[in-house]
Amino acid sequence: MLSAQQELIRKELENGTGAAIGMRVDPTGTRTRLSIWFSDLDERHGPVAELRPVGLKGYQVTLGFGTFAGDVVRQIRAASDEDVRLAQALLGSIPSSIELDLGGQDVTSWRVETGQTKVIATARRLPQEPEAALTAMCKDAIVPMMAAMAELIGYDVIEAEDEAEGEFEGAILLSTVRRRERNPRNRLLCIRLHGEKCACCGFEPRQAYGAAGGIIEVHHLEALSLLSAPRPYNPATDLVPLCPNCHRAVHTRRPAPYSLEEIRRLLGLGDAREVNG
Ligand SMILES: [Zn+2]
Numbered sequence: 001m002l003s004a005q006q007e008l009i010r011k012e013l014e015n016g017t018g019a020a021i022g023m024r025v026d027p028t029g030t031r032t033r034l035s036i037w038f039s040d041l042d043e044r045h046g047p048v049a050e051l052r053p054v055g056l057k058g059y060q061v062t063l064g065f066g067t068f069a070g071d072v073v074r075q076i077r078a079a080s081d082e083d084v085r086l087a088q089a090l091l092g093s094i095p096s097s098i099e100l101d102l103g104g105q106d107v108t109s110w111r112v113e114t115g116q117t118k119v120i121a122t123a124r125r126l127p128q129e130p131e132a133a134l135t136a137m138c139k140d141a142i143v144p145m146m147a148a149m150a151e152l153i154g155y156d157v158i159e160a161e162d163e164a165e166g167e168f169e170g171a172i173l174l175s176t177v178r179r180r181e182r183n184p185r186n187r188l189l190c191i192r193l194h195g196e197k198c199a200c201c202g203f204e205p206r207q208a209y210g211a212a213g214g215i216i217e218v219h220h221l222e223a224l225s226l227l228s229a230p231r232p233y234n235p236a237t238d239l240v241p242l243c244p245n246c247h248r249a250v251h252t253r254r255p256a257p258y259s260l261e262e263i264r265r266l267l268g269l270g271d272a273r274e275v276n277g
């Protein structure tokens, strides 16, 4: 595997997990083998994803825990319900073309029970070209698997110290929403489910800006209902991608942000179907 490709994979993993990634590439044989872990835990003290070829043009990823991962497994078992739901949604975002073996568990109720817990993802008919196959396997399986682990372990979301929230009503709500919107695992899930087209105006930064276009942001839709009648957070349905302009505009009203419909009306646009259809 080319070192440029390795760096690309590492970057995707670090963006998606919000954690530093360690990686080993085994160059022997005709197809790449790969081990991936969180740098601060190393291979023995945390989860490890191991990729190996299966069959003629397939790959298999086995996610398991290192020999001394007991502390991390205990930490994972104490993860909040919200973290667990996000981890489940990330595993659920693995495309159905990849066979997912959760050791008999269902993805909607999946949990890490012990250090023996394994997640196995197998793809048997990947693109012929070996580099393309490897990239697809990393993007579609390893990134969401490791992001699920990062969420359960609770890698901190680094908060920018801008915009002091003050003490007004809704300040706690705003910081909850902001934390969710800045969480790299929520961003990853949102993009995997909805793509990178602004759900408000239809703008696609990646198409417009090319290499500089990775700027789509994540908006949490349920801020208003959180304020009045809290209900369980569902990352799969509560998050939408917004371009930076629309996102700024939505949050100019506080504590309850503008709805996407209201912003579309201000922009002189029709309903969502015209934008996204
Ligand atoms: Zn927009």
Ligand SMILES: [Zn+2]
Residues within 6 Å of the ligand: 181, 218, 219, 220, 247, 250, 251
């Ligand atoms: Zn927002």
